[in-house]
Amino acid sequence: MQLLQASTFTTNIVAAAPVIYCKHLLENSSTARAVLINAGQANAATGDAGYQDTIDCANALAELLDLRSDSVLIESTGVIGQRIKKEALLKALPKLIGSLSSTVEGADSAAIAITTTDLVSKSIAIEAEVGGETIRVGGMAKGSGMIHPNMATMLGVITTDALVASDVWREMVRISVNRSFNQITVDGDTSTNDTIIALASGVSGSKKISSLSNHESHQLQACLDAVMQGLAKSVAWDGEGATCLIEVSVTGANDETKAAKIARSVASSSLVKAAVYGRDPNWGRIACAAGYAGVEFNPNELQILLGNIQLMNKGQPLPFDRTAASEYLRQAGQTHGTVEMHISIGDGDGSSKAWGCDLSYDYVKINAEYTT
Numbered sequence: 001m002q003l004l005q006a007s008t009f010t011t012n013i014v015a016a017a018p019v020i021y022c023k024h025l026l027e028n029s030s031t032a033r034a035v036l037i038n039a040g041q042a043n044a045a046t047g048d049a050g051y052q053d054t055i056d057c058a059n060a061l062a063e064l065l066d067l068r069s070d071s072v073l074i075e076s077t078g079v080i081g082q083r084i085k086k087e088a089l090l091k092a093l094p095k096l097i098g099s100l101s102s103t104v105e106g107a108d109s110a111a112i113a114i115t116t117t118d119l120v121s122k123s124i125a126i127e128a129e130v131g132g133e134t135i136r137v138g139g140m141a142k143g144s145g146m147i148h149p150n151m152a153t154m155l156g157v158i159t160t161d162a163l164v165a166s167d168v169w170r171e172m173v174r175i176s177v178n179r180s181f182n183q184i185t186v187d188g189d190t191s192t193n194d195t196i197i198a199l200a201s202g203v204s205g206s207k208k209i210s211s212l213s214n215h216e217s218h219q220l221q222a223c224l225d226a227v228m229q230g231l232a233k234s235v236a237w238d239g240e241g242a243t244c245l246i247e248v249s250v251t252g253a254n255d256e257t258k259a260a261k262i263a264r265s266v267a268s269s270s271l272v273k274a275a276v277y278g279r280d281p282n283w284g285r286i287a288c289a290a291g292y293a294g295v296e297f298n299p300n301e302l303q304i305l306l307g308n309i310q311l312m313n314k315g316q317p318l319p320f321d322r323t324a325a326s327e328y329l330r331q332a333g334q335t336h337g338t339v340e341m342h343i344s345i346g347d348g349d350g351s352s353k354a355w356g357c358d359l360s361y362d363y364v365k366i367n368a369e370y371t372t
Contacts, residue, residue, distance in 0.1 A: 003159075003199040004166055005032040005073070006173035008181075010194035016044030017051040018074035019195055021058070025070050030166040033071035035157055035197055036061050038089055039114050039142070041082040044192035053084045060090050064097055075155045075195045077116055077142060079371055111140040114155060117366060118144045122234040128223050131216040133206035135162040137223045143235035144186070154181065156196040156231060162220055163202035165210045172212070172221055173198045180228035183260060183354040185268040186239035187363065198224075236355040241362030243333040245355060246276060248341045250290075253350030258295045263354035265293035266341065270359055276332075276339055277358035281325035283311040290343055297345040305342040333358070 007026055009019050025032075036057060043050045054074050062069040076084060100106065111121040125138030143154035164172070177196055202208075209217050237245040248266045253259035266272055269289040275282040283304050290302065300315035307328045309320055332339045339358075 003032050003201050004030060004164065004169055006170040006198045006200075007073075008174065008177045008196045010191055012190050012192050012194075014045055014192050016042055016076060016080075016193040017046060017054045018043060018076045019193060020051065021054045022073050022075075022195065022197070025073065029070055030170075031071070032073050032197075032199060033067050034061060034065060035073045035075060035199075037075040037110075037114050037155060037157075038078075038084055039076075039116050040078040041076065041084050042078045042080045042191075042193050043076045043082070043084045044080045046081065046083045050083045053086045056086060057084060057089060061093055061097075064093055073197055075114075075157075075193070075197065077114065077155050077193055080192055107138070107140065111142075114140070114142045116142065116144070117240055118142055119238050120234075122231055122238070124227050124230040124234075126223055126226060128219065130162060130209075130219040130223070131207050133204060135160060135204045135206050135220070135223070137162070137220075137227045139227050139231055141231040141235060144238050144240050154191060154194045154235060156181065156228075158196065158198040158224070158227060160198075160200050160220075160224070161202065161204035161206075162200055163204065163206050163208045164200045164220070165208065168209055168212055168217065169198070169200050172217070172224055175221065176224045176228045178260070179225055179352075180232035181235075183264060183267075183352070184232045184236040185264065185354070185356045186236060186242070187359075187367075196228075233355050236357050237336070237338075239357035239363075240366045241360040241364075242357035243277065243360060244329075244336060244358055245332075245338045246273070246341065246357055247338055248343065248354045248356070249351070250343045250345065250353070251351040252301070252344040252346040252348050253295065253297070253352075254346075254348040255350040256352050257350070258348075259350040260352035260354065261295050262290050262293040262343065262345065263352050265289045266343065267354040267356035273356060273359035276329055277360050279326045279329040279333065281306055281309075281311070281320075281322060281329065283317075286341060286343070287312065290345070295345075301344070301346045303342075303344040305340075307340050 111123040123140040139158035141156035250259040304312040
């Protein structure tokens with residue numbers, strides 16, 4: 001069985017060896033059979049030797065699984081500048097293959113194994129009807145730091161048993177990544193290793209989806225969006241040192257792209273993130289971050305809400321209960337909950353969301369001595 005693959009990667013010029021390797025395979029093939037992931041060493045900025053390590057690991061797994069070497073994709077995460085511990089990994093491959101499982105427990109074990117500074121593993125699966133047939137979409141991801149829009153160190157593998165044309169699947173994945181992983185931020189650092197691999201097997205027996213514009217494709221797109229957004233939010237929620245998730249919703253833009261840009265700008269603002277950690281309802285920082293996003297809008301149309309507390313309407317600041325607003329932030333931090341920010345910039349149809357987390361003292365502690 002061949003698995004149709006679509007992938008997206010970091011925009012960082014200093015891309016890791018497994019990213020370069022997977023990009024090369026994607027240029028020459030639209031199918032894959034296996035994904036090998038290691039955590040601990042990013043194998044980024046490791047030169048020719050690091051790239052050869054990637055090839056050797058892919059070839060070894062392919063041989064054990066009786067596959068072509070170009071059917072194996074690689075993802076790595078960990079410390080930049082450190083090569084894969086190749087000998088240990090190669091020695092462990094037979095045991096890994098022996099433990100392959102299609103059970104929930106097997107999936108959970110894989111999701112746990114790829115974590116680094118993550119506090120929790122991240123996985124999700126849904127079942128839905130597409131074109132009258134039952135299909136499934138699932139995935140796992142890891143990420144906690146070095147998370148920023150334009151692929152954020154973040155790895156993910158998505159799978160579905162739906163039957164999709166290659167070009168349609170790639171476009172669906174691109175759309176969903178833009179609505180999810182490209183809309184999260186923790187610290188403003190775009191990693192060298194970010195990779196999302198999405199595999200479609202077609203084993204559900206569902207009718208082949210050959211167009212982006214029919215009802216079935218819209219149904220599958222909604223499923224894919226839900227899975228990727230669920231994983232992306234989990235990554236932002238688990239940001240290093242974070243006490244809460246920040247969800248920024250933007251409406252009233254001329255189109256989705258403009259709304260997404262403003263949402264990312266606010267979620268990425270260090271001043272907004274620090275204010276949330278300090279339980280300070282400093283709405284001026286939200287307005288400021290929306291204004292420098294690079295999207296033209298009439299400031300006299302700007303509306304801002306923190307939860308259900310309205311702070312600004314039609315560009316005019318409103319009197320509000322500062323104690324209640326601060327308590328809203330405090331409760332979210334105590335429960336590791338969600339702080340919702342709602343922004344409207346006009347009466348357009350464009351809307352989008354972005355996710356981030358607060359910026360705490362612990363983020364500096366975690367990253368100050370990362371390799372020592």
